Amino acid sequence: MDPDIARVLVESAVKIALFFFILLTVVAYMTLVERRVSAWIQDRQGPNRVGPLGLLQPLADGIKFLFKEEVTPPHVYRPVYLLAPMLIFVPALVTFSVIPIGPALELFGQRVRLQIADVDNGVLVILAFASMGVYGIALAGWSSSNKYSLMGALRSSAQLISYELAMGLSIVGVLMAAGSLRLNDIVQHQIEHGWNLIWQLPGFLIFLTAAFAETNRLPFDLPEAETELVAGYHTEYSGMRFSMFYMAEYANMVTASALAVTLYCGGYHVPGLHLLRLPEPAAALVQVLAFGLKVGFFLFLYVWVRWTLPRFRYDQLMNLGWKVLLPVAVLHILWVSFLVLMNWT
Amino acid sequence: MEGPYIAPDPPRFVVDRLNGRFPGSVLDVAEFRGEITVVVAKDALLDVTLFLRDDPETAFDMLTVVTGTHYLDRDYDYEVLYHLYSLPKNHRLRLKVRLREGDTVSSVTPVWPGANWPEREARASSGPSMRPVPAEGEDYLHGETMVVNMGPSHPSTHGVLRLVLTLDGEVVKAVQPHVGYLHRGMEKIAEGMTYNQFVPYTDRLDYLAPLSNNVGFILAVEKLLGITVPARAQVIRVMGCEIARISAHLLWLGTGALDLGAATVFFHTFRERETLYNIIEALTGTRMTTSYTRVGGLARDLPPGWTEQVRAFLGTFPAALDELDALLTRNTIWMKRTQGIGRISARDAIALGLTGPNLRGTGVAYDVRRTEPYSGYETYEFDVPVGATGDAYDRYLVRLEEMRQSVKILDQALRRLPDGPISVDDPKITLPKKERVLTSMEELIEQFMIVTEGIKGPVGEVYHAIEAPKGELGFYIKSEGDKSPYRLQIRSPSFINLQAIETMAVGGLLSDLIAVVASLDPVMGEVDR
Numbered sequence: 080m081d082p083d084i085a086r087v088l089v090e091s092a093v094k095i096a097l098f099f100f101i102l103l104t105v106v107a108y109m110t111l112v113e114r115r116v117s118a119w120i121q122d123r124q125g126p127n128r129v130g131p132l133g134l135l136q137p138l139a140d141g142i143k144f145l146f147k148e149e150v151t152p153p154h155v156y157r158p159v160y161l162l163a164p165m166l167i168f169v170p171a172l173v174t175f176s177v178i179p180i181g182p183a184l185e186l187f188g189q190r191v192r193l194q195i196a197d198v199d200n201g202v203l204v205i206l207a208f209a210s211m212g213v214y215g216i217a218l219a220g221w222s223s224s225n226k227y228s229l230m231g232a233l234r235s236s237a238q239l240i241s242y243e244l245a246m247g248l249s250i251v252g253v254l255m256a257a258g259s260l261r262l263n264d265i266v267q268h269q270i271e272h273g274w275n276l277i278w279q280l281p282g283f284l285i286f287l288t289a290a291f292a293e294t295n296r297l298p299f300d301l302p303e304a305e306t307e308l309v310a311g312y313h314t315e316y317s318g319m320r321f322s323m324f325y326m327a328e329y330a331n332m333v334t335a336s337a338l339a340v341t342l343y344c345g346g347y348h349v350p351g352l353h354l355l356r357l358p359e360p361a362a363a364l365v366q367v368l369a370f371g372l373k374v375g376f377f378l379f380l381y382v383w384v385r386w387t388l389p390r391f392r393y394d395q396l397m398n399l400g401w402k403v404l405l406p407v408a409v410l411h412i413l414w415v416s417f418l419v420l421m422n423w424t
Numbered sequence: 425m426e427g428p429y430i431a432p433d434p435p436r437f438v439v440d441r442l443n444g445r446f447p448g449s450v451l452d453v454a455e456f457r458g459e460i461t462v463v464v465a466k467d468a469l470l471d472v473t474l475f476l477r478d479d480p481e482t483a484f485d486m487l488t489v490v491t492g493t494h495y496l497d498r499d500y501d502y503e504v505l506y507h508l509y510s511l512p513k514n515h516r517l518r519l520k521v522r523l524r525e526g527d528t529v530s531s532v533t534p535v536w537p538g539a540n541w542p543e544r545e546a547r548a549s550s551g552p553s554m555r556p557v558p559a560e561g562e563d564y565l566h567g568e569t570m571v572v573n574m575g576p577s578h579p580s581t582h583g584v585l586r587l588v589l590t591l592d593g594e595v596v597k598a599v600q601p602h603v604g605y606l607h608r609g610m611e612k613i614a615e616g617m618t619y620n621q622f623v624p625y626t627d628r629l630d631y632l633a634p635l636s637n638n639v640g641f642i643l644a645v646e647k648l649l650g651i652t653v654p655a656r657a658q659v660i661r662v663m664g665c666e667i668a669r670i671s672a673h674l675l676w677l678g679t680g681a682l683d684l685g686a687a688t689v690f691f692h693t694f695r696e697r698e699t700l701y702n703i704i705e706a707l708t709g710t711r712m713t714t715s716y717t718r719v720g721g722l723a724r725d726l727p728p729g730w731t732e733q734v735r736a737f738l739g740t741f742p743a744a745l746d747e748l749d750a751l752l753t754r755n756t757i758w759m760k761r762t763q764g765i766g767r768i769s770a771r772d773a774i775a776l777g778l779t780g781p782n783l784r785g786t787g788v789a790y791d792v793r794r795t796e797p798y799s800g801y802e803t804y805e806f807d808v809p810v811g812a813t814g815d816a817y818d819r820y821l822v823r824l825e826e827m828r829q830s831v832k833i834l835d836q837a838l839r840r841l842p843d844g845p846i847s848v849d850d851p852k853i854t855l856p857k858k859e860r861v862l863t864s865m866e867e868l869i870e871q872f873m874i875v876t877e878g879i880k881g882p883v884g885e886v887y888h889a890i891e892a893p894k895g896e897l898g899f900y901i902k903s904e905g906d907k908s909p910y911r912l913q914i915r916s917p918s919f920i921n922l923q924a925i926e927t928m929a930v931g932g933l934l935s936d937l938i939a940v941v942a943s944l945d946p947v948m949g950e951v952d953r
Contacts, residue, residue, distance in 0.1 A: 121691035226572050230594070230934075297685055298757055307938050309579060389757045390685025392935040393594055 086189070094195050095176075102175055106329040107137035113382050120386045140322075149318035152223075159222035164316065164323035167215025170208040171330035177201040178337045179263050181347045181367035184359055193347075193367065194263070201262040202250060205338060206243070209293060212331065213239040216295075219324070220312035231311025234301045234393055238292055241400035242299075246289035248408035252282040252415035253342045266346035274345040278418060281411045283343045285404050290335040292400070294328060297385040301393055336377035337370075344373050434460045435515040438482050446472060451522075456884040457647055459518060466521040466529045473519070473535045476508065484508040484517060485774050487532065488889070489915035490542035491900055492550030501525045504546060506532065506539075507887055507900065507915070511774060511788065514795050518887065538777030541923050549611065569597055576605045580683045580938045583948030587925075587937075594933045599926050603919070606952035614912040618878030619645045619719050622912070627713040629916060630950040632675050633668035633893045634714045635704065642717040643798055644888035644899035648881045649719070651853065656844045657721045658799045663734070663837045664707070664716060665799075665890070666830040670741070671700045672893035673823045673830075680820070680942035681752060684761050689748055696744050699737050706730055719879050720854045721847025731838055738831055738838075745827055753821070762817040766928035766940035769814060776927070777920045780895025781822045782944060786814030792891035804833050816943035823945075853879055878907030887915075894918050894945060916950040 111126070111133065118125025127133040151160065178201075181193035198204055213236055220232020253275050254260060257268040269275055276283050292299040301311075308314070313324045340346060347366040357365065391399070434455060439462060442450050449472060452463035464472050476484045488507040495501060500522035508517045521529050532539045575586035584605035590598040610629075614622045626641040627634040639661045646653065653661075678693035701711045706727050708714040716723050752758045768778070770786040783790055791808045793801040809825035811818025847854040855874055856867035881903040889898035895917025902911040921944055928944070929937045 117688075121688050122695055123691060226570060300685070307580065307935055386688045387751075388686065389681065389752075389755065389761060390935075391757055392761055392933060394933065395760055 090189070090191065091195065098175060098195055099172070102172060102330060102333060103326075105333050106326050107141065109329040109332065109378060110140065110325070111136050112378070113385075116379065116382045117386045120383070144319050144322040147318040149320060152225075152315050154224045155315060156222040156224065159218050160315075161320075163215050163219035163222060164320045164327075165215075166218060167212050168323045168327045168330070170211035170215075171327040171334065174205050174208045174334045175330070175337065177204050177262060178334070178341055179266060179346060180337075180370050181363050184363040186360075192263075193363070197261070197263055200260040202254065202260045202265075202342075205334075206247060206250075209331075209334075210239070210243060212293075212327070215327070216312050219316070223312070223315040225315050227308045227310075228312050228314045231301075231308045231314070234308075235295065235312065238295075238299065238301060238396060238400075241397055242289040242292035242404070245285055245400055245404035245408050246293065248405065248412060249282040249285040249289065250342060251408075251412050252279050255412070255415050255419050262341055262346075266341060266348060269345040270348045274348070275343045276345075279343065279411070279415060281407060282415070283339075285408050285411065286339060286343065288399075288404060290339060291381070291384070292396070294331040294335055294381075296328075296332065296381055298388045298391050299396060300385075300390060301396060332378060332381050333374065336374045336381070339377055340370060340373040346370065433515065434458050435482070435510075435513070435517060436460065438462070438476070438517055441479065441481065442472065442475075445475060452520075457650060457886050459516065459886060461518040461520060461885065463520040463522060466523060466527065469519075469521050470530045470532065470535070473506070473532050476517070476519075477535050481513075482517075483510045483512050485511055487536035487539050487542070487777055488516075488887075488896065488898060489777075489900070489913065489920070490532075490539060490546045491911065491913040492546030493902060493911040494550045502527075502550065504529060505900070505913075507898070511790055516887070518885075536777065537772075537775050538920060538923055541919060542777075545919070568592070576602075580941060582679065582941065582946060585922075585941070585946065585948055585951070587941075589934070589937070591934060594935070596929050596932055596934060596937050599929050599937070601922060601925055603922070603948075603951050606948045608953065610953045611912050611914060614909055616908060618907045619881070619909070620879065623717060624713060624715045627715055628949055629914065629953065630672065630892060630894055630897070630918065630947045631712060632947055633672040634712060635664035635708075635716055636668035636672075636890065636892045637897065638714060638717040639665055639799070640888070640890040640892060640897045641899050642719060643890060644886060644901050645719050645879075645881070647886045647888045648884065648901050648903055649853070649879070650882075651720060651848055651850070653721050653848055654845050655800070655842045657846045659837050659841050660722060660726065660846065661717065661799045662801065662804070663834055664714075666833045666837070667700060667703060667734075669830045669893045670827050671697055671704075673827050674700075676823060676893075676942075676945045677748065677820075680939075680945070681758075683938050683942040684758070686752065686758070689751060692744065692748055692751075696741060699741075703730070703733050703737060706733060718847065718854075720850060721845075725846050731841065734834065735838060738835055742828065742831060745824070749824060753824070759817065761935075761939055762820055762943070763815055764813070765816045765932065765936045766819075766943055767813060767815045768924055768927055772927055773814065773924065776923050778895070778924055779917050780891070780893070780921065781819050781826065782895065782921050782924065784809065785811035785819035785822050787812055792889050792896055796889065798888070798890060804836050806830075806833050816939050819943045819945075880905060880907050881909075889915065892917060894947065894950065895921060914953055916953060918946040918948075918950040919953075922946045922951055 115125040115133065125133070126136045129135040129139045151157070176195035177198055179192065179194040183190055183192045216235040217232045220228040253265060256275060256279070257265040259265065313321055316324065347370040349366055349369045352362060352365060439450065439453050439460070442462065446468055449465045449468035450462055451465060454461045476482045486509045488509050491505040491507070493503040493505065495503065502523040504521050504523065506519040508519060523529060531543055533543070570591045572589045572591055573586070574589055575581035576584035581587065586602040586605065588600040588602065589596055610625050613625065623638055623641065626637040629637045674693040674697050678690035681689035704714060705711045707730060708716045708723070768786060770788050773783050773786045774788065779790065787810050789808045789810050794808055806829045809822050809829065811822050851870040856870050860867040861871045883903060883905045885900065885902045887898055887900045889896045896915065897917055898915035900913040900915065901909045904910040925940060925944065928940045932940070
């Protein structure tokens with residue numbers, strides 16, 4: 080075999096394994112974070128019995144889900160019913176592969192990017208895979224043959240389509256400024272010209288709102304709206320399949336947070352780091368940690384908002400998407416065009 | 425509604441007006457404990473009720489409840505009782521028709537739409553036959569609709585309420601409520617018990633405010649017996665009622681917010697309720713099934729340190745309430761979810777018999793604590809908050825303010841709490857002291873008589889209402905002079921209030937229905953009895 084191909088294969092395999100491990104760990108621990116933070120907000124303790132500070136709780140939960148009986152109701156359409164949790168879980172994981180979590184650095188005599196795939200059209204890949212998620216929800220709701228599930232599926236289809244538009248348009252500004260769809264270029268552009276957050280605040284807010292809707296989190300958790308639709312599209316699921324929906328939700332949250340950081344908050348960029356003149360591996364480590372901290376902030380924001388706000392009504396959510404976010408996003412594009420034209424960014 | 429309190433006078437003039445207008449229709453008139461009962465011919469019922477409602481002098485705009493009573497030894501088999509109340513005149517009247525087996529009587533739903541459920545209940549529980557007036561057929565179902573069964577085990581139906589919804593997409597086209605999943609036959613059970621034995625059953629009515637139910641029932645019995653309890657017992661009862669009100673409203677706030685997705689409010693209200701439950705536990709020995717009142721007084725006096733416990737709660741609670749207020753009241757999403765949702769006009773609300781915060785949300789300042797004060801409520805200073813538009817948001821604001829007013833009342837009660845006995849000094853009503861029983865013949869006999877024979881009421885019938893957290897909680901007691909009631913009817917506010925669900929929810933979205941049910945605040949223990 081050509082040594083170059085072998086090298087790429089090995090490098091990719093190691094990176095995929097590493098990213099997969101990190102992502103799943105973060106997802107598992109997000110369930111703990113969510114419960115501990117919500118407990119903190121709600122003036123109670125939260126799970127603190129399994130391991131020190133309850134740190135082994137996700138492990139216990141995982142074991143529980145694995146050993147739980149999976150009840151498949153007789154009235155479901157089995158092939159689709161079984162496929163749906165995978166359809167939602169896999170895209171949630173794949174999206175993360177194009178996000179750079181740190182700068183390229185010299186390792187074992189090789190130039191290694193801290194990113195699984197440095198594709199030229201990274202933003203498009205993310206949008207494409209994010210859209211795939213809705214199939215999982217729609218099919219789960221439909222194949223369950225349950226009215227509440229079906230309504231949840233219908234709600235989520237409408238919701239995701241409306242908010243994807245706003246999200247796509249809000250990203251256009253970033254693309255225009257950077258002149259590239261490649262996420263590394265976007266980060267590089269921010270390192271050179273300052274974070275997009277500063278010049279594109281409206282776009283950032285639209286992106287953030289749409290990201291909440293895309294991940295079905297409160298105040299936009301209508302597809303599962305527990306108090307209305309019992310559990311929405313996953314009412315009929317149990318055991319590991321049920322937990323796959325939840326893992327997908329958290330994986331989507333991590334990806335959306337990472338994307339918000341990459342597009343608007345300079346990615347792994349730490350302002351003023353180069354003044355310290357650290358050796359390259361140390362600088363890279365600091366930047367990876369900074370990236371993690373920024374993502375952590377957004378994840379906290381998700382949890383914080385969820386336990387503070389009530390839920391929107393279905394039509395109010397659509398109104399917000401189509402009548403507020405979309406026009407503002409279009410105006411935002413005009414504003415960024417102006418900036419680009421004046422060469423201000 | 426400040427100013428002098430009007431003790432409701434029995435409207436004796438109504439009888440003359442009826443005699444003048446419908447000669448021969450009034451078959452019998454009775455007056456007992458300031459209540460007037462008029463027996464009318466069954467064929468004249470619809471005309472009489474219509475007249476009583478529309479005549480400006482009588483103005484009985486609200487039907488409180490309908491009772492059906494079955495007799496075995498009379499020349500009629502059934503009595504159907506209509507308890508009427510006039511909001512503008514603040515007087516009550518009981519209308520009766522007597523039926524033989526097989527007779528039917530016209531339904532009064534054309535006069536008061538709120539007669540619908542009470543009549544059906546009377547028919548189902550006791551047997552008299554009300555001829556239903558055929559509903560006007562309304563075909564509002566177009567296109568493809570889906571029937572969704574919501575409850576009796578849905579997360580947002582607050583117990584075992586079942587709603588069969590006809591949905592067009594997300595729009596609610598029709599609501600068919602089904603109640604009765606929690607029916608325990610309490611009213612029938614009461615017919616075989618002494619009055620004191622029934623107190624624990626009242627705990628299980630509105631199980632979020634058992635202290636208040638205890639007081640409501642026992643006041644009706646005391647009205648029947650014609651006794652008044654000592655001042656200390658009255659103040660303690662008022663405190664019990666207001667603690668129950670705060671606790672019930674907190675639960676409503678928590679679950680209502682949870683229904684609309686604001687989960688954190690729920691935990692904060694439960695933190696406050698925990699303190700209240702500790703207070704209730706210290707007072708009664710239990711947290712929920714309090715059974716605290718007895719005919720002629722209370723089960724036991726205040727435990728040491730209890731007033732300090734309450735005072736400490738009153739010190740911290742307003743701040744906690746302000747916090748919840750800040751979380752929701754000006755929250756855009758909360759306002760969008762509740763303003764203009766589940767609207768009902770004052771007129772419709774009265775016609776349906778709505779009471780409590782649900783009626784006050786429409787702007788009608790009807791509060792039994794004000795209109796027919798009991799346990800000394802006329803001497804407390806408090807406001808009766810009212811809404812303006814009658815939507816879910818107004819009901820929310822009204823209940824929030826009521827909690828603040830309850831704090832005010834509790835504060836006044838603590839200040840004035842007098843020393844003295846907690847029960848009337850009557851050996852036929854109150855158990856003697858145990859040490860006396862063991863040493864004295866007379867007390868031994870008295871205890872033996874009360875325990876074995878119970879407390880005998882005089883022949884007569886009374887209706888007494890209190891302002892429970894959910895609205896007007898009334899007890900109708902028909903006594904034949906025995907130790908137990910011949911017939912007991914519970915006018916539970918939740919049951920009557922729930923009738924409004926159709927008016928409020930049809931035409932809205934499914935999400936609005938959730939807000940409507942939450943804002944109506946039904947408790948199924950009280951709806952089904």
